[in-house]
Amino acid sequence: MKMTKILIxxxxxMVLMGSGTVADAAFPSTPDATVLHVSRQLADGHPxxxxxxxxxxxxxxxxxxxxDFAGKMDPEVWNKTFAVTTKAVKLLKDKKALxxxxxxFNMAGEKKDEIAxxxxxxxxxxxxxxxxxxxxxxxxxxxxxxxxxxTTGAELMKIAKDASAATEDNAYEKDFLAKVRGMKVKVxxxxxxxxxxxxxxxxxxxxxxxxxRVEGRWVPAEMAEEWEKKMTDARxxxxxxxxxxxxxxxxxxxxxxxMAEGMIDQLNQAQSAxxxxxxxxxxxxxxxxxxxxxxxxxxxxxxxxxxx
Numbered sequence: 001m002k003m004t005k006i007l008i009x010x011x012x013x014m015v016l017m018g019s020g021t022v023a024d025a026a027f028p029s030t031p032d033a034t035v036l037h038v039s040r041q042l043a044d045g046h047p048x049x050x051x052x053x054x055x056x057x058x059x060x061x062x063x064x065x066x067x068d069f070a071g072k073m074d075p076e077v078w079n080k081t082f083a084v085t086t087k088a089v090k091l092l093k094d095k096k097a098l099x100x101x102x103x104x105f106n107m108a109g110e111k112k113d114e115i116a117x118x119x120x121x122x123x124x125x126x127x128x129x130x131x132x133x134x135x136x137x138x139x140x141x142x143x144x145x146x147x148x149x150x151t152t153g154a155e156l157m158k159i160a161k162d163a164s165a166a167t168e169d170n171a172y173e174k175d176f177l178a179k180v181r182g183m184k185v186k187v188x189x190x191x192x193x194x195x196x197x198x199x200x201x202x203x204x205x206x207x208x209x210x211x212x213r214v215e216g217r218w219v220p221a222e223m224a225e226e227w228e229k230k231m232t233d234a235r236x237x238x239x240x241x242x243x244x245x246x247x248x249x250x251x252x253x254x255x256x257x258x259m260a261e262g263m264i265d266q267l268n269q270a271q272s273a274x275x276x277x278x279x280x281x282x283x284x285x286x287x288x289x290x291x292x293x294x295x296x297x298x299x300x301x302x303x304x305x306x307x308x
Contacts, residue, residue, distance in 0.1 A: 027052055031195040031211045031218040032185040043180040045157050048150040055215035061231050063145060065238060070141035072241040074250055080257045082135045087264045089126045092119070094268070101273035104280055121163040128155055178202060194221070 028034045034053065041049035051059060092099070096119060099105055108115055132152045133139040164172030179201035189196040193213040200206035210221040263283055270276035 027217075029216070030187075031190065031213075032187050032197055034211075034218040035185050035197060035199065035209065036183065039180045039183055042157075043177050045154055045161070046150070047153040047157060048146065051146050051149060053217060053219070055217045055219065057215060058219075058227065059145075061227075065231070065234055066143060066145070067141050068235075069238050069241070070137045070143075072238060072246075073137055074246045075137050077246075077250055077253050077257075078137050080254065082130060084257050084261045084264065085126070086130050087261065087268075089123050089130065091264050091268055093123050095270060095276060096120075098270060098273045098276045102277040102280065104277065117167065118163070121159060124159055125156060128152060128159065179204065 028037045038049050038053050054062075100116060105112065105115070129135075129152070133143050133148060161172050164170050182202040184200050186198045187195060188198045188208065195211045195213075195218065197209045197211065198206050199209050211218045212221045212224040213219075214224050267276065267279050267283075270279055
């Protein structure tokens with residue numbers, strides 16, 4: 001994927017989370033300067049620049065949508081989801097060595113080294129998210145996305161950077177940072193609130209990037225064209241989270257979470273790779289035979305008694 005496409009994709013993703021610390025008054029007013037400023041701030045580990053790159057009404061849309069969702073979501077389901085996920089991440093950390101000794105891990109074949117190499121990065125990333133403000137509906141209902149990206153967002157970028165530095169190819173440095181810092185941007189066409197840029201990076205073919213100016217901010221043209229529809233659709237989904245609708249689905253959610261927690265608790269009892277494999281075999285066998293177990297029922301396989 002070309003560097004500019006990576007930047008656009010990253011920007012679209014982070015915009016859905018949002019944040020920023022740079023003063024509005026200092027933000028570039030031209031399309032080419034905007035692209036360079038945003039990309040270089042990202043390269044320097046400041047994802048918060050993406051919030052500042054948004055038009056004011058877009059920021060209001062995202063903040064309002066988040067607060068509305070947090071006010072409608074069932075707290076018990078939300079809290080249970082994060083509690084069970086936290087247990088699962090702890091299991092992956094505590095039993096990592098045992099997992100690597102099972103036949104289930106060997107089934108990954110050529111992917112084994114990649115999985116093992118990314119294991120700690122994945123668990124650290126999940127730990128960071130699970131301990132952030134999104135884990136609490138009370139905090140989410142008052143969340144300041146500007147602060148969130150400047151803190152949690154920056155921490156996630158550092159995790160990715162450090163993980164990449166430990167690899168032989170160090171793709172973060174060579175494929176991301178080097179190309180962003182070597183990026184060149186020229187205005188190809190500009191008329192009123194529309195502009196087309198030519199963006200080039202080292203070892204990349206130049207490509208066009210279309211932008212539109214909305215409330216003084218230059219954003220990808222595709223984002224500007226689709227924003228209203230996406231927000232309308234998102235608001236409709238939030239509005240559908242009525243107490244009646246949540247009550248109808250709550251039992252099913254809680255049954256599934258209870259089942260998952262029972263499996264995690266059982267796997268945590270494993271003291272050897274042999275025991276862990278037996279338990280995993282029982283879990284997968286049960287799913288293949290009859291589908292998910294009832295809530296709160298642990299899989300039938302029993303761990304062997306640990307050797308004295």
